[in-house]
Amino acid sequence: MSKYLTWLRSEIGHSPIINNGAAVIISNDRSEILLQKRYRDKDIWGIIGGSMDYGESLDETAIREAREEIGCEIQIDYLIGVYSRFFVTCSNGDQLQAVTALFGASVVGGQMRTDDVETFGLGYFSQKELPEIDTHQLVFIEDYFSGKRGVWR
Numbered sequence: 001m002s003k004y005l006t007w008l009r010s011e012i013g014h015s016p017i018i019n020n021g022a023a024v025i026i027s028n029d030r031s032e033i034l035l036q037k038r039y040r041d042k043d044i045w046g047i048i049g050g051s052m053d054y055g056e057s058l059d060e061t062a063i064r065e066a067r068e069e070i071g072c073e074i075q076i077d078y079l080i081g082v083y084s085r086f087f088v089t090c091s092n093g094d095q096l097q098a099v100t101a102l103f104g105a106s107v108v109g110g111q112m113r114t115d116d117v118e119t120f121g122l123g124y125f126s127q128k129e130l131p132e133i134d135t136h137q138l139v140f141i142e143d144y145f146s147g148k149r150g151v152w153r
Contacts, residue, residue: 002051009094019096022062023049023137024074024105025144028124033144036069036114037121038134045125046134047141049100050118058101066105069119073109080104080144081151086136102140102151 001009008017025047026034035045050065052058059076066074080102089095114120125131127145143151 002053004054005051014093014095016095016097018099020052020058020099021050022052022058022065022101022103023047023140024062024066024076024103025080025140026066026074026105026107030124030126032124032126033141034070034122034124035131035133036119037123038118040116040120043132044134045121045123045131046137047102049102059103062101062103062105067110069115070122071110071113071115072107074105075108077104077106078149080140080149081153083136083139083151083153085153088136098136100140102143104144 005019028034034048036048038044038046048066048069049062050069052061056064062076063074066072082099082101084097084099086098087096088098112122114122130141133141139153
């Protein structure tokens with residue numbers, strides 16, 4: 001969780017908020033996308049990304065989240081879209097409306113790894129062999145594989 005979001009939650013508890021964030025889709029030369037296993041006790045996978053810190057831009061958020069979650073330095077290649085119609089209740093009771101900028105990105109350095117805090121597994125998956133995904137992220141993945149750019153949802 002970002003420093004800003006941690007502070008905000010300490011002030012307002014589980015009340016609904018608008019939460020800005022960024023996510024990245026990284027693909028390999030076989031057109032598979034990199035996903036992270038997001039929970040230790042559930043076999044649910046998702047896209048690399050997270051909440052924006054105060055003072056960050058959306059692309060800086062995406063770069064920081066990739067560094068934190070998978071150990072890699074990335075470059076942002078293009079904007080896939082901005083998604084703002086997803087409402088989430090987290091397992092701890094936090095409620096939010098997610099506003100997420102989704103970028104296509106490339107790995108440019110670092111060593112890919114799990115951190116056993118936010119990332120419990122990493123793998124590349126084809127469109128036809130996707131594991132169980134966080135529900136709202138399926139829209140991101142569908143837009144990526146269909147080649148969409150500049151999506152507003």
